[in-house]
Amino acid sequence: MFESAELGHKIAKEVYKREVPPLREALLDAQLDLLQSKKFPVIILLAGVDCAGKGETMNLLHEWMDPRHIESHALRELTDEERERPPMWRYWRDLPPQGKIGIFIGSWYSAPLVDNVYGTTKNAELDQQLDRIIRFETMLCNEGALILKFWLHLSEKQQKKRLKKLESDPKTRWRIKESDWKNFKLYDRFRTVSERMLRTTSTPEAPWTIVEGADERYRSLTIGKVLLEAIRNRLDAPEPPKQEEPLPPMLTSIDGLHILQTLDLTHKLSKQNYKAELAALQGRLNQLSRHKNFNKLSVVALFEGNDAAGKGGSIRRITQALDARSYRIIPVAAPTEEERAQPYMWRFWRHLPRRGRVAIFDRSWYGRVLVERVEGYCSHGDWMRAYGEINDFEEQLVRNRTVVVKFWLAISKQEQLKRFKEREKIGFKRFKITEEDWRNRDKWDLYEQAVCDMIDRTSTEIAPWTLVEANDKNYARIKILTTVCNRIEQALEKL
Amino acid sequence: MFESAELGHKIAKEVYKREVPPLREALLDAQLDLLQSKKFPVIILLAGVDCAGKGETMNLLHEWMDPRHIESHALRELTDEERERPPMWRYWRDLPPQGKIGIFIGSWYSAPLVDNVYGTTKNAELDQQLDRIIRFETMLCNEGALILKFWLHLSEKQQKKRLKKLESDPKTRWRIKESDWKNFKLYDRFRTVSERMLRTTSTPEAPWTIVEGADERYRSLTIGKVLLEAIRNRLDAPEPPKQEEPLPPMLTSIDGLHILQTLDLTHKLSKQNYKAELAALQGRLNQLSRHKNFNKLSVVALFEGNDAAGKGGSIRRITQALDARSYRIIPVAAPTEEERAQPYMWRFWRHLPRRGRVAIFDRSWYGRVLVERVEGYCSHGDWMRAYGEINDFEEQLVRNRTVVVKFWLAISKQEQLKRFKEREKIGFKRFKITEEDWRNRDKWDLYEQAVCDMIDRTSTEIAPWTLVEANDKNYARIKILTTVCNRIEQALEKL
Numbered sequence: 001m002f003e004s005a006e007l008g009h010k011i012a013k014e015v016y017k018r019e020v021p022p023l024r025e026a027l028l029d030a031q032l033d034l035l036q037s038k039k040f041p042v043i044i045l046l047a048g049v050d051c052a053g054k055g056e057t058m059n060l061l062h063e064w065m066d067p068r069h070i071e072s073h074a075l076r077e078l079t080d081e082e083r084e085r086p087p088m089w090r091y092w093r094d095l096p097p098q099g100k101i102g103i104f105i106g107s108w109y110s111a112p113l114v115d116n117v118y119g120t121t122k123n124a125e126l127d128q129q130l131d132r133i134i135r136f137e138t139m140l141c142n143e144g145a146l147i148l149k150f151w152l153h154l155s156e157k158q159q160k161k162r163l164k165k166l167e168s169d170p171k172t173r174w175r176i177k178e179s180d181w182k183n184f185k186l187y188d189r190f191r192t193v194s195e196r197m198l199r200t201t202s203t204p205e206a207p208w209t210i211v212e213g214a215d216e217r218y219r220s221l222t223i224g225k226v227l228l229e230a231i232r233n234r235l236d237a238p239e240p241p242k243q244e245e246p247l248p249p250m251l252t253s254i255d256g257l258h259i260l261q262t263l264d265l266t267h268k269l270s271k272q273n274y275k276a277e278l279a280a281l282q283g284r285l286n287q288l289s290r291h292k293n294f295n296k297l298s299v300v301a302l303f304e305g306n307d308a309a310g311k312g313g314s315i316r317r318i319t320q321a322l323d324a325r326s327y328r329i330i331p332v333a334a335p336t337e338e339e340r341a342q343p344y345m346w347r348f349w350r351h352l353p354r355r356g357r358v359a360i361f362d363r364s365w366y367g368r369v370l371v372e373r374v375e376g377y378c379s380h381g382d383w384m385r386a387y388g389e390i391n392d393f394e395e396q397l398v399r400n401r402t403v404v405v406k407f408w409l410a411i412s413k414q415e416q417l418k419r420f421k422e423r424e425k426i427g428f429k430r431f432k433i434t435e436e437d438w439r440n441r442d443k444w445d446l447y448e449q450a451v452c453d454m455i456d457r458t459s460t461e462i463a464p465w466t467l468v469e470a471n472d473k474n475y476a477r478i479k480i481l482t483t484v485c486n487r488i489e490q491a492l493e494k495l
Numbered sequence: 496m497f498e499s500a501e502l503g504h505k506i507a508k509e510v511y512k513r514e515v516p517p518l519r520e521a522l523l524d525a526q527l528d529l530l531q532s533k534k535f536p537v538i539i540l541l542a543g544v545d546c547a548g549k550g551e552t553m554n555l556l557h558e559w560m561d562p563r564h565i566e567s568h569a570l571r572e573l574t575d576e577e578r579e580r581p582p583m584w585r586y587w588r589d590l591p592p593q594g595k596i597g598i599f600i601g602s603w604y605s606a607p608l609v610d611n612v613y614g615t616t617k618n619a620e621l622d623q624q625l626d627r628i629i630r631f632e633t634m635l636c637n638e639g640a641l642i643l644k645f646w647l648h649l650s651e652k653q654q655k656k657r658l659k660k661l662e663s664d665p666k667t668r669w670r671i672k673e674s675d676w677k678n679f680k681l682y683d684r685f686r687t688v689s690e691r692m693l694r695t696t697s698t699p700e701a702p703w704t705i706v707e708g709a710d711e712r713y714r715s716l717t718i719g720k721v722l723l724e725a726i727r728n729r730l731d732a733p734e735p736p737k738q739e740e741p742l743p744p745m746l747t748s749i750d751g752l753h754i755l756q757t758l759d760l761t762h763k764l765s766k767q768n769y770k771a772e773l774a775a776l777q778g779r780l781n782q783l784s785r786h787k788n789f790n791k792l793s794v795v796a797l798f799e800g801n802d803a804a805g806k807g808g809s810i811r812r813i814t815q816a817l818d819a820r821s822y823r824i825i826p827v828a829a830p831t832e833e834e835r836a837q838p839y840m841w842r843f844w845r846h847l848p849r850r851g852r853v854a855i856f857d858r859s860w861y862g863r864v865l866v867e868r869v870e871g872y873c874s875h876g877d878w879m880r881a882y883g884e885i886n887d888f889e890e891q892l893v894r895n896r897t898v899v900v901k902f903w904l905a906i907s908k909q910e911q912l913k914r915f916k917e918r919e920k921i922g923f924k925r926f927k928i929t930e931e932d933w934r935n936r937d938k939w940d941l942y943e944q945a946v947c948d949m950i951d952r953t954s955t956e957i958a959p960w961t962l963v964e965a966n967d968k969n970y971a972r973i974k975i976l977t978t979v980c981n982r983i984e985q986a987l988e989k990l
Contacts, residue, residue: 004748004754004951007753011749122619124620146743225749234741241736245732246729247702254506257504258502384699388697459498460496461496
């Protein structure tokens with residue numbers, strides 16, 4: 001795998017001097033076209049052997065292109081902010097938007113590699129991590145990103161020479177850390193694990209390019225040319241046609257029976273009982289949020305449901321029990337310009353709560369498989385792959401000790417009609433009802449099918465859906481509060 | 496995930512009677528169209544809870560369609576034949592060709608599920624196995640297969656009822672094994688692991704369809720309808736356009752230096768030395784093949800190289816040292832009709848050797864990334880994904896204790912010309928040189944690039960390439976024999 005990167009590749013000074021100017025010009029052109037077209041983001045990973053020229057390459061690319069439209073990210077210690085979120089959060093933050101170039105030194109590959117070399121993880125765990133990486137990159141590619149992964153390689157001899165040279169020069173001595181020599185002693189082990197890693201994660205859409213790092217001119221010119229060709233090819237390619245191979249069909253209930261019908265919407269709670277239970281539950285939730293271990297957890301609660309099913313009111317009953325500093329409500333509406341320039345899930349990643357905090361999503365990432373599916377805002381393939389992406393996302397949350405509570409608030413078609421009419425009548429509620437609500441109502445059956453599919457595919461043991469019979473608001477609110485309390489309590493017990 | 500399959504779905508007898516005849520007719524039609532068009536193979540997996548109706552469904556599908564064009568495979572004890580090959584070998588054997596339908600009861604999912612439930616494997620290992628399954632199914636889909644995965648579900652109560660019923664009837668008592676009750680006691684654990692498995696492996700191209708198994712009519716009609724819709728959709732869809740999103744470029748050497756150039760083709764061995772070394776090495780190889788542990792291994796040796804580089808002669812020098820019963824030479828030429836109706840790798844899987852046997856491939860699966868790439872016999876995406884598929888394949892071999900030895904025989908362009916002319920002159924060698932050889936020669940540089948890419952992407956620590964300087968046949972043969980002996984010896988030592 002590294003054979004071709006140990007041949008002693010070299011580029012003569014004259015050749016370099018001749019070839020760089022036109023390359024720089026072409027790169028600048030490509031960067032400008034990319035910026036204007038906003039067709040896709042470019043994600044460049046610079047990885048490889050210590051001292052093989054990752055930093056130099058990053059600097060050079062800034063020099064060769066317009067640095068205002070390049071975002072660079074070097075691996076560094078995790079911040080407090082980052083430590084409290086799932087490991088991939090930091091990278092989601094750093095994703096370049098469409099039209100821009102993001103360069104990563106050290107990336108999602110760094111920790112899996114080092115952990116395995118130093119024996120912290122077994123091979124099966126490494127494979128598990130690499131599999132998650134492949135899923136992540138596949139998602140990025142499906143969302144249109146161009147991913148270029150460069151592995152800068154040095155043979156054992158070359159690395160030793162380079163370490164010594166840097167160390168002997170007072171101007172560069174600071175660059176050599178103790179860990180560099182420690183890693184060097186494990187050269188063979190690094191080589192073996194890197195090979196496994198590169199082999200497993202070299203996909204046709206996001207292949208690794210292995211570059212010999214010893215000769216600076218060769219290294220720079222090679223990376224520049226690959227980069228140019230990749231961006232240019234994608235920019236100049238005609239839009240691929242939208243027609244997709246048909247996907248296998250989803251199960252539709254042939255006997256008309258589905259899970260939403262099994263809900264008993266006649267459940268009711270008297271005002272008196274409601275008041276008593278509400279007070280008790282809010283007290284309990286408040287106490288839980290003050291539990292000494294609560295700051296070892298995060299809570300993500302999300303609300304989906306029929307229009308006018310009472311999401312807002314339910315959310316308020318939760319937040320009334322919480323310290324205002326500890327929660328945030330995220331109303332999910334049309335994405336902002338910035339969000340549209342990122343992968344679909346980006347707008348949710350950005351709102352993940354820290355430890356000890358509660359994030360409440362009023363509508364959520366499930367929009368992809370509900371409204372976007374029904375209204376045709378995305379392609380069949382897009383929403384079909386969303387189920388898997390959502391499960392991956394929630395699994396990361398749970399693995400990071402987040403309590404994920406998901407509510408579907410269900411009302412009958414009749415009850416909805418009643419509430420719509422009520423809203424139209426009452427002045428201060430009129431803003432809540434729009435033409436769109438009526439249009440959605442016409443598609444009741446399609447939405448119902450989408451909800452059933454969503455539950456079937458995303459109600460998992462680690463992040464189950466709670467279906468809430470919401471014709472009676474009192475009953476619904478108590479069921480929701482009870483569920484939230486129980487789930488947090490279970491999580492605290494498990495710690 | 497199983498919620499919708501625990502609702503008590505039911506189909507009334509009259510409805511069933513009315514709907515089955517047109518469904519059967521449509522299924523038969525679809526099957527016939529499939530058979531005639533030979534567009535794709537259909538792979539149906541029937542999995543799920545014990546006694547949920549897998550066997551009944553298989554029988555029913557045979558009844559509803561033309562059983563001559565359905566191939567059924569029920570999980571059973573491994574045969575001797577199968578035990579000596581990688582675990583996936585049995586499934587490769589059983590893959591239906593284009594135009595046919597293959598039904599599997601128990602499949603590549605069975606062992607991973609049971610092993611994890613009974614604690615033989617940890618979760619990380621399970622994920623590793625599921626990842627391999629995804630890669631396998633992705634490959635099948637990329638090769639055009641339609642995969643339909645049905646999970647027949649019963650709630651705990653339903654399953655208990657069903658087990659008791661079967662047991663109480665003398666006619667069906669034989670169906671209940673002790674293991675059924677043993678598994679039933681682990682119902683919750685099975686449910687948890689199944690959920691993880693279904694969630695992870697439900698891809699847009701090969702999603703799981705979860706079917707409630709308790710009511711026979713509901714179950715049968717549902718599966719029949721999903722099957723019909725899936726086949727019909729694919730048959731009736733217009734050919735998706737060939738145009739692909741451009742893939743990131745591959746590295747081409749910018750300084751003209753590449754790995755084949757680093758070979759010193761002037762290596763020579765005198766006739767006398769050759770004879771002595773040949774005798775010694777053949778003796779050593781013979782002894783190794785009689786080693787008491789040799790039958791714990793398999794050997795796969797493959798030969799690729801420039802035309803006229805001396806593959807045949809080298810192979811003969813190996814086989815001369817072996818018992819004719821213990822080896823097979825597989826000359827890889829144009830695929831047969833049967834092979835063309837299968838995924839690309841199928842034609843190689845079928846020739847994998849048993850334990851204690853040697854399979855020698857004269858040309859190999861690398862044709863995909865050499866001749867097929869250069870001559871444009873397959874698409875860019877096809878050969879790009881082949882690197883990963885090949886690495887997966889060889890990894891399975893190595894994991895199954897197969898010694899994989901790969902030779903690239905390199906001669907200079909000049910030496911090739913000499914040999915071509917010689918072949919044209921000598922009568923008994925004339926069959927060895929064709930128009931095609933001359934045409935290939937014109938594309939020398941393209942082939943060279945393909946070879947370098949192949950080595951970079953598939954020379955792995957577990958299955959490295961050996962580059963053989965073959966201008967001198969004596970030198971080449973000795974290097975090859977030495978390598979074969981060393982690799983077998985190392986493998987024997989590691990046992």
